[in-house]
Amino acid sequence: MRKRQRMISFVLTVIGLFLAVAFFSPILVLLNNSFKSLKNIYLDVLAFPTAETFITTNYPDAFEKLEFVKSFGNSFMITVCSTGLILVFCSMAAWVLVRYKTKKSKVIFMMYASATLIPFQCVMLPLVRLMDKLHMMNRPGLVLMYLGFGASLSIILFHGFIKNVPVELEEAARLDGCNMVQTFFLVVLPMLKTIMVTVAILNVMWIWNDFLLPQLMINKPGWQTLPLKTFLFFGQFSKKWDLATAGLIMCMLPIILFYIVCQKHIVKGVTEGAVKG
Amino acid sequence: MKRSKLGFWGFVLPSFVMFAVVVLIPALWGIGYSFTSWNGIGNDVAFVGISNYIKIFTEDGDFRHAFLFTAVFSVLVVICVNLVGFLLALLVTSKAKGTTLMRGAFFMPNLIGGILLGFTWQFIFVQAFGAIYNATGLEFFKNWLSDTKTSFFGLLILVVWQLAGYMMLIYIAQIQNIPDDILEAAEIDGANYRQRLFYVVLPLVAPAFTIGLFLSLTTCFKLYDQNLSLTNGGPYNSTEMLALNIYNTAFKYNNYGEAQAKAVIFLLVVSVIGLTQLNISKKKEVEM
Numbered sequence: 331m332r333k334r335q336r337m338i339s340f341v342l343t344v345i346g347l348f349l350a351v352a353f354f355s356p357i358l359v360l361l362n363n364s365f366k367s368l369k370n371i372y373l374d375v376l377a378f379p380t381a382e383t384f385i386t387t388n389y390p391d392a393f394e395k396l397e398f399v400k401s402f403g404n405s406f407m408i409t410v411c412s413t414g415l416i417l418v419f420c421s422m423a424a425w426v427l428v429r430y431k432t433k434k435s436k437v438i439f440m441m442y443a444s445a446t447l448i449p450f451q452c453v454m455l456p457l458v459r460l461m462d463k464l465h466m467m468n469r470p471g472l473v474l475m476y477l478g479f480g481a482s483l484s485i486i487l488f489h490g491f492i493k494n495v496p497v498e499l500e501e502a503a504r505l506d507g508c509n510m511v512q513t514f515f516l517v518v519l520p521m522l523k524t525i526m527v528t529v530a531i532l533n534v535m536w537i538w539n540d541f542l543l544p545q546l547m548i549n550k551p552g553w554q555t556l557p558l559k560t561f562l563f564f565g566q567f568s569k570k571w572d573l574a575t576a577g578l579i580m581c582m583l584p585i586i587l588f589y590i591v592c593q594k595h596i597v598k599g600v601t602e603g604a605v606k607g
Numbered sequence: 608m609k610r611s612k613l614g615f616w617g618f619v620l621p622s623f624v625m626f627a628v629v630v631l632i633p634a635l636w637g638i639g640y641s642f643t644s645w646n647g648i649g650n651d652v653a654f655v656g657i658s659n660y661i662k663i664f665t666e667d668g669d670f671r672h673a674f675l676f677t678a679v680f681s682v683l684v685v686i687c688v689n690l691v692g693f694l695l696a697l698l699v700t701s702k703a704k705g706t707t708l709m710r711g712a713f714f715m716p717n718l719i720g721g722i723l724l725g726f727t728w729q730f731i732f733v734q735a736f737g738a739i740y741n742a743t744g745l746e747f748f749k750n751w752l753s754d755t756k757t758s759f760f761g762l763l764i765l766v767v768w769q770l771a772g773y774m775m776l777i778y779i780a781q782i783q784n785i786p787d788d789i790l791e792a793a794e795i796d797g798a799n800y801r802q803r804l805f806y807v808v809l810p811l812v813a814p815a816f817t818i819g820l821f822l823s824l825t826t827c828f829k830l831y832d833q834n835l836s837l838t839n840g841g842p843y844n845s846t847e848m849l850a851l852n853i854y855n856t857a858f859k860y861n862n863y864g865e866a867q868a869k870a871v872i873f874l875l876v877v878s879v880i881g882l883t884q885l886n887i888s889k890k891k892e893v894e895m
Contacts, residue, residue, distance in 0.1 A: 339702040339704065342698060342701050342702065342703035343703040343705060345698070346709045350713065351712075353768070353772075356728060356768075359730070359731060359735050371734065374742075375735045375737070376735065376738050419621040420622050422622075426618040426619055427619065441631070442626070445634075447874075449828075449829050449873055449877050451853045451854070451869075451870045452634055452870040452871065452873060452874045455637060455647070455857055455863050456636040456640060460632065460633060464628075475625070475629050477621075477622060478622075479630065481625065485622065514618070539718075539719070541722050541832050571734060574730070575730065578723055578727055582719055585718050585719060586718070586719075589718050600717075601776045601777060604777050605815075
């Protein structure tokens, strides 16, 4: 019986590892070819580069063509600022929506909940017109737009969490003379740490990878984010797979590193977002 | 707590104003635009009644195709993604070794943006498959993404590859919620693996299936980035999905009014899916 169990465990491990490699293989193929010249890529995609054909020049070339520092900086700033605004303003809103048990709170929360159904294509065209009129088609404007789009899911998640936070501490703080702002930032906020991480992870992943909104709003030289620049890069160099493979690997690297560093939080955040959202 | 009206609005408004500006107002405005001849350029917006809607259903073959394609494609994706996701979840919660590593590999595609994934698979299907065909002569690897069939399956493979790990996470959470003593009791009672899977695990994982099915369905229905970067709807618009069709109607053909009417239909379909899910999960709660 023991022997049979060990056998099963062994077979499952082999199958699992094989599948893991298979899942990873598209990226391995990409990585392999990013060290070859265009001629050698067309000669044989599957061959490994030999000592003579191994090159690293694709990377600096792609780095330059992607304006990597600039695009990465744009993506980074936009993602960090948007997520920061979402965390502060959505937790504030969710808190009062839970604590003020009025009809108004209920109506506003229902609006957020039903808005999760609205597909982006439905608001896209009037949004472009409206943002143009408000002079918001720039990077700070985009950050504010992300606050609006991220509000639904973030407030729902905060709302669900705050409902289970006991109100006694807040009441004590009020009795001690804290005003509303102090109560929230000094007493409530520190208790929201776990849900903050979840909301932050979900928003970072979505905003970092978002393509269509930046394409519509800030598609101007110098403002482009990484996904936007990758798309343009492909339009320009569609058959230049030597640059393209290196460029793709470079663009994937930040998110893969992010995943390796906070895998546990990401897994928890994504699961919670799916189940409760 | 002392109820201060000013405090309430001070806390609610910052996010609510932006939410109203980017979601509520454009959504209502957009429904209005769907009854006009708006072309996106000038300010001359004439009311044309429901003629946009009539045109979409009677003249626009591309939209009908995009709609059917999206529906068929989504159903296939939902079946494959959830089946694969569930099997992967069983595998990584089994007694196999190195399951943390496996989880990481299976979930990783989900983190990478759709644009990058589309281009990556374009390279695999066109260049790598081409090389395999040249080396082995197997018909299967010939000319991917150049005809309707391989483009369809190419997109299917990409989406299943991307979403399976996401579904896996949902199923893992549910499988780990099953108390060990139930499974042990079943084992002591002489239930073999198949019986435990079908009579203990599956019924207890059922609530997660509702989530998994609808989540993958709505994600797939709204698919845009991958569609754009893998096939861009080609060849001959055969793989153009709804979101891409709406985008092209507006920005390629400058029919904003018509695009907006399509978006309203899109909204109705997504809402029906969403409300169905709500109903099902509510019923389940009552039963439990």
